[in-house]
Amino acid sequence: MSTVIRPYRPENSEELDALYAICLRTGDHGADASARYADPRLLGEVYAGPYAALEPELVFVAEDGEGVCGYVLGTGDSEAFAARCERLWWPPLRRRYPLPDPEDDSDSAHVVRRIHAGAPLELPFLGSHPAHLHIDLLPRGQGHGLGRRLMERFVAALRERGVPGLHLGVSALNPRAIAFYRRFGFETLQAHPWGEWMGLRLTPPQPAAVSSAG
């Protein structure tokens, strides 16, 4: 079976499990984070679950003969999405994952603090680049053009909604992803010691050329 890019199927619970598993397998700056988290669902609860639950129409998956091997997911409006997460997604998670000891410097503790902090909203480029995304492929799916195909599908969906631009955060420890985004046309919006915020403007589609024979 050749690999297809298709919409996420929220009615199939195995599909959500696949998103969470891929999130963990790529969660260490693009590499496998399984050894870093005792709870294998923790990363997915932050970086995959809210999108699948609250914005399923903007989740697309890559599926090959072995199953789902990658996804792109995100939102067209980061501020509105953060407000919905604050209302619907974070409260039960905060009860399930209490704040860790302030001395706890583990990866899990950082993610749990992220759950309690909510989403950062002070980004100055949200007006021009209101959308954001996460894209992850299992190793078997990487390097075959699937990242580009997923990204094109996601960008087309944003354009249909009239979204003017898209941002994402990428770790300095993930130069491969930075090169991929640059190749796709993303530019640096802000550089930080941890990595960078990158952005892509989505110009409206050009009107169809008028036929000179008409």
Ligand SMILES: CC(C)(COP(=O)(O)OP(=O)(O)OC[C@H]1O[C@@H](n2cnc3c(N)ncnc32)[C@H](O)[C@@H]1OP(=O)(O)O)[C@@H](O)C(=O)NCCC(=O)NCCS
């Ligand atoms: C980053 C990732 C999404 C890229 O997807 P991919 O399928 O491997 O990339 P593609 O094969 O679609 O490459 C698309 C383009 O980017 C270019 N590219 C990809 N990796 C590159 C690299 N390291 N250096 C230069 N160019 C690169 C390709 O040459 C290709 O160019 P072309 O379309 O003009 O021929 C994927 O490798 C991945 O999921 N990695 C692990 C998880 C991860 O790091 N996610 C991002 C977290 S911010």
